[in-house]
Every structure is written in structure tokens, then in C-alpha cells.
Amino acid sequence: MTLAISDLKVTLGGREILRGVDLELRAGQVHGLAGESGSGKTMTGLAVLGLLPHGARVSGRITLGERDLLAMTPRQLNAVRGGEVAMVFQDPATSLHPMLTIGRQLTEHMRHHMRLDRRQARARAADLLRQVRIPGAEEALGRYPHQFSGGMRQRIAIAVALACSPKVLIADEPTTALDVTVQAGILRLLRGLCDDLDLAVLLVTHDLGVMSAVADEVSVMRDGVVVETGPRAQVLRDPAHPYTRALLDSLPGETS
Amino acid sequence: MKLPRAWRQPLAITGGVIALAWFVIALSAPLLAPHDPLAQELPRLAPPGPGHWFGTDQLGRDILSRVMYGARLSIPLTLLLVAMSVLVGGLLGAISGYFGKWVDETIMRFADLVFAFPTVILAMVVAAALGASLANAVLAVLVVAWPAYARVTRGLVLGVRQREFVLSGRLLGFSAWRSLRVDVLPNVTGPILVLATLDIGTALLLLSGLSFLGLGAKPPSPEWGAMVASGVEVFDSWWVAAFPGLAILTVVLAFNFLGDTLRDALDPRTARAIKERAL
Amino acid sequence: MSIKRPPAPGDDPKAARREPGRRGARSPLARFLVRRVLTALLLAVGITLVTFVLTNLVPGDPVAANLGQRALGDPAIVAQWRTEHGLDKPLPEQYLLHLRGVVQGDLGTSQQSHRPVLDDLADSVPATLELAGAAILISIVVGVAFGVVAALRRDRFSDHLLRVLSLFGISVPTFWLALTAFYVLFYRLRIAPGSGRIDPGLTPPPHVTGLYTLDAALAGQWDVFSSAVGHLVTPALVLALYTIGLLTRFTRSAVLEVLGQDHVRAGRAKGLPPRVILFRYVLRPALVPVITVAGLAFGSLLSGTVLVEAIFAWPGVGQYAYKSATTLDLPAVMGVGLVVGGVYLVINLIVDVLYGVIDPRVRLS
Ligand SMILES: Nc1ncnc2c1ncn2[C@@H]1O[C@H](COP(=O)(O)OP(=O)(O)O)[C@@H](O)[C@H]1O
């Protein structure tokens, strides 16, 4: 097991947003996290990276290998972020820095975490762009985010996340902001990268259709707790919890 | 705009209290002032002390009384000035935004031209050309102050104009003037009010600056800027310039405290629109 | 660099987007420059026209302002003075004459100093640029630093303190502050040198830029340099107070806005050091609105020089403008108008170029 979250509680402004979340991620597996909007999926992802909004109070355990991320000093945590645990955000139009070249955004944390020099970092950056299938990787390094389409930007954001060879990738609704036509491509890419690189992927989505396409394991969240966890086939075909069943029933044109 | 709660803040309360105090002083200066502001009846250049708590000037006039009477000049004139800027600028901006095309071009290029000049220099030229008097100084400041309102109003009108109800009003055959008055005006008053509050301080600074340069109030008048100027000649006697200067500072500060709170209370998008166009 | 060609009407503004990288930056830049120069010319003509109209169509009489009481009583002297200064011609002709002179680099002769206005300006402009330049530098450094601190410590004590301080900064009457600073620092405490640009005993450094500090440093005259810096500090600080307040408020809100943006969180998720997040991810995007305000603030600094120069006996454009405005010295007033309008255009150009440097989206589209 690569990453284990147990009894994670988060309080923000006097309200308990996460009320004891348990999740386990394994290398080489995509773990789908479903649930309606506001159920706490994003907060769970942010808690892993220690990026919760100001004033959030956290308790529980988030273990990466042997270490508890919640017990780390800010400096230790900074080494984990982007290094061992990386994150892809929902909207690539805003999550990439609009004023830095793609090359800069791909290399800056590599040079910091992996202590690469300029040339090594650039070579690796071009490799990464090829890996996420950006055409003309070398030239793309000199361009800016606004010069790419939404789907391409999300591929770039994935490349940025993969730059330091993380063990865990948290993808928070990576396809929600994209055109329907490019969503499948992004999901297939994530699935392939998970298999090739032996990543533990947490794929957050409120779309069970997305889930059924790529996830190995599925967890369903509601009101800050995980109500059901299990292999995809079991959870989606034979849901134990009534809430999961309700979610499935609301899917248009989905029959078992 | 939800004012009541936003006002319950130290800054707004301080500003409100100071402003109120100055209004009271302005209204009741004849009752409060210990001396006639123009009477040269005290020892000259006496430092602050009993009988003349702010000291006396080089003609033996009581500075405290002059500062109090000064409020009767500066405060109403500044308010009048801002009101006129709002009217002139708001009207021109509304016309500009509503009719667009060459009307818009002409008015806005004119506003640009005014913006290209540092305010004091332009106001100074206007005031000098009109001849030094307090009324002309007010006109001079008006000349430099209207474009800010024109820009803000124009932007807001453009925004409102896009909305359907204005269009449908025009389709129904309402006159342009009527739809400007009924549909557009109510939507722009809030932001304009904030801008005006923030502008009161700037206007007073400019007005007293012109008087300081000798382009505003004439000598015996207890105008604050002119009083500071008279203190330059005898700057050894610090009190001659210090107290009228503090009077300007406190009035401006009060309105800036109020305006700043008001801006925070406004929704962020409007606040930003104001900032971008007005400065 | 290849030769820039003016934009043709058929040019596709989106061409740069499709043709990315450095190559795409040129044609929009050329377009941008042409547009700027045209605006500048238009504005220059507008400025001459406005100053001309203002100074002619209003009740003030330059003859009365310039001749003594006795001379005014003598029609012959008055008529001669009017002919001498071209005031007997019809107004449009006077304006065209003036405009032609401007184009030829002749701004006319000051009625006050009896010298070419251009020479007067050449003497006074560098003094003001030195003062206003020092003030804007101080304002940007201090104002941005204060604004960043206020934003990062939002709603904490230092934020509230900086808010009150910056509101004070924009509320103090500049002329009064100048006087107070002069009285306290020079007259009472004697820690600041007196008025003027250098100590009276020293000769100004050899003229290169007209900025005494720079010229003295270039000539290696360190005693003159330190005296010039000493004389510059107090008036520059007085002048800067207002713009510091302005920039603090704007930087604060700009930084707060950027702090809430997605790319900052994404940058943190990359594990970049806090220093990098602050400068590269927060401050750089926040600088775009701050630069606009800094450009506008320079205008208000020029306003301030009129008031500050009077107190510190600083021989700059502010004093020159004041003298020529109060005496209705038309050529001088128009000369000041042109210079000031020109400075405004240059500042605008600098601001636009900085936009392009900071934000590639401006450069490439
Ligand atoms: N910055 C914040 N401050 C306070 N509450 C927040 C903040 N962000 C999110 N929340 C609350 O936390 C809960 C969980 O949010 P989130 O994790 O974003 O949900 P999801 O990603 O599942 O849609 C929601 O009820 C939301 O209102």
C-alpha cells in the first residue's frame, strides 16, 4: 500500500468538513473517488498535500510508506509535495502559471527537487511532453499556456505533475473543465501512465461514468465520509449503500 | 451594498466622528470661536497659550478662531465641488456611454487630455488664467476632477446598456433620455457615491493647495491653505502653519477613512471597476 | 531586427497567436508603436491647443500681469509690448505661429526670463526628473513591500496598521508636510541640509544628464554627490508619501487577488520554496495592476513637485510652471504643458512595455 488515509477529520470555520475519511491507494492502481459536489473530495486531496485553506484544523493519519504526512514539518512536507505526491487540478486554464513558459513550469520543481541542471531538466521536460503526447515537444517548451487548447493544457499539467517521478498522483476532476471530445483521451492517458509508471492514482470525480471507465477501486463519499469502498465491478454493479445506488440510478443511459 | 454592518468598524467610526466634529465646528464657529477671525487684536506671533490656544499670526489674529471659521469655507466648498464634479462628469460619462460613436470618442478623448496633465499644474493654469479667487479655484479643480466620474459612469452605463431591459425600453419607444434616467441612473449611483466620498479628500487637498499657491482665497480670508502659506513667511513660529495644516489633514483623513470602508463594503467587482477607471 | 512595417488594415490580429514564440511578437509590436506615436502626436496637438485656448480666451490679461502700473497707463508701451509678443495678430494665426515654432523646436521666448523657453526648460526639467524619479523609486520599493506584507498578514495587526498608515499617506497635504519636514529636520534638528540641490559652497557637477547625483558620480566628485543625495532625500520622501500610500493599498488588493488564484495553489503543490512562490507566482502577476498605478502615480508626483519645489527652493519645472502660470507667460506655460504631456506619454510607453515584459499574453496577442 502506497498511501493510506485513516480517520481524516478537517474542521474549517467551526464546521466539520471531513468527518473521518478512510482511503487506501496502491501502486499501479487507479482509485476512483466519487460523490456529489461539496461532499469533501477536493478537501481530501488537498489535505494529503497540506494545502488546506487557512485556518483549517486537521486530525487523523495520512501515511506515505512509513511516514505520517500530517506530522511533518513544513519543510519536510515541501519535499514530498511535487516530489513523491503530485496533484493535477480541475481547470488547466487557471492552474498553470499564465506568465511562465511551459518549459519553465516543467523544469523549475525538477531542478529544485531532483537537483538537475538546466540541460538535463530541459531534456527530461521534452521527454515528458512526448510521454503525454504533446506534438512538437521541443518547441512547446518555449510556449505559454494560453497558446494551447484546454485538452493540451491538461496534458501539460499532467506532465508537470509527473516531472519528479511521484509515487502518488492526485487528479482532482481532471476532465470536468474539458470538452467532452477530449475527456476520454485524458482518462486513457492517466490509465496508461498509472500502468507504465506504477503510480498510485487517486482519481476524483463526481461522474460515475468516468469512474467505470478507468478505476480499479472505487470509493463513494458523502457529507465528509466514505460510505462505500470496493473493487469497481462490485461497487458499480452491486452497490451495498443506498446512496451509491441512488447515484448510479441518476446516471443517464447506464445499465449495470 | 449592505452599509449598516460594514460601518461598525473602528476606521469608519473614527472617520465619522471626526467628520461630524468638523461639521459641528463649521456650523457653530461663531458660537465656538473665542475671537473674531479677522480682528487683529492680540499680540503678534504669540505662541500657543491661555487665551489663544493655537497661538496668533503675524497680524495678531487668533489662529484657533481662524481655523474654526476656515471650516465654514473649506468644507462646504469641497462638498459643492465634488457634487459639481459628479454632476458634470456623470452626465458627460452617461451621454458618452449611452450614445457611443463620435459623441463617446469626443468626450473621452477630452477626458484623456485632462488626464494627461498633472492635476495641480492644469488647475494652476486654469486658476491663474481665470484670476485668483476662491470661486475660480473651485472651477479650476472642477476642470480636472470631472473625467474620473465620466470614465466610471461611462463604463457602468456601457455595462447596463447591454442588458435587455434597456434595449426593450428603447424598442417600446421610450426616449433615450427617459431610459437613461429610469434604467441607467439607479444602477450607477452606488459606485459613484463611493467614488465621490473618496474624492472629497483629494478635492480639499487640491483646493487648499491652490490657495497655498496664492491662486485661491484672498488674504484676510481664513482659508486653511492660505493660512499655511502665510506660515511659510514666519516658519520660525511653527504654529501659524501647523494648525491649519492639521485641520486639512484631519478632514481629508476622515473622509478617506469613510470612503475606504465604503469601498470595502461594495462588491469587489464594482470596486475594481472604480479603481481601474478612476485612478 | 528586421524593418518594421506599419500594420495594414487587412492584418489578422490573431496571426501572432498561430505563429507562436519570439517571431510572432514583431508585427503586433510595430502596430502598437505606430498607434502609440499617433496618439502621442494627437495628444501633443491637443495639449498646445488646450493651453493656448485656456491662456487666451479667459479674462486674465498677460499685459497686466507683465507690465508695471505706470507702463500700463501708456498706450504706446502697451501696444509695443503686444506687437513684440505677437499678441496683435488674430488668435488662430497666433496659434498656428506657435505650432510652427514648436515643430521647429522653437517654443518661443519667455516673457518673464526673456530667454528661449526651451533653454529655461532644459535647466529646470532635469531637476524635477531627479526629484520625481527618486520619489517614484522610493514609492515603488516601499509601497510594494508594505502592500505585500499587508496582504500576507491579512486582518492581522500589521495589516490594520499599514492600512491606517497608507490612508494617512494619501491624506497629508503635501505643501504642509514639506514645510513641516523643512522646519523639523532642517531648522530644528539640523539633520537635513537646507534648500536647493547642493550645498551653496559647491559648484554643480559637469553637465551630462542634468541629474546632479548621476553627474557627480560620473565625474567622481563624491563630495558633490553626497551633498546632492543629502539635498534630494527630504523633498523626495515628502513627495513620495502620497504615492507610497496609494501603492500600498493597490499592491495589497492585487496580491490578495492573486493569492486566491489556482496557479498559486498549483505552485505550492509542486513543492516550490515559499520564496519562489512569493516572487514568481504571486508578485509577478500582481505587478501588472501595480505598474499601471505606479505610472499614474508619477503624474501625481509631478503635481506634487509644484508644491514641494516651492518650499525646498528646488529649481525645477514645478517652480517654473508656477511662475509662468501666475504671470500668464503664455509661451512658458505652453512649453511646460508640452514637456509634461511628453513625460506622460513616455511614462505610458514604459508602462506598456513593462506589461509586455511581465505578461507574455500582452506581448503575444
Ligand atoms: N475555502 C473554504 N472555506 C470554507 N469551506 C470550504 C472551503 N472550500 C470548500 N469548503 C466546504 O468544504 C466542503 C467540501 O468541499 P469540497 O471538498 O470542495 O467538495 P467536492 O470537491 O467534493 O465538491 C463543502 O461543503 C464546501 O462548502
Ligand SMILES: [Mg+2]
Ligand atoms: Mg471539488
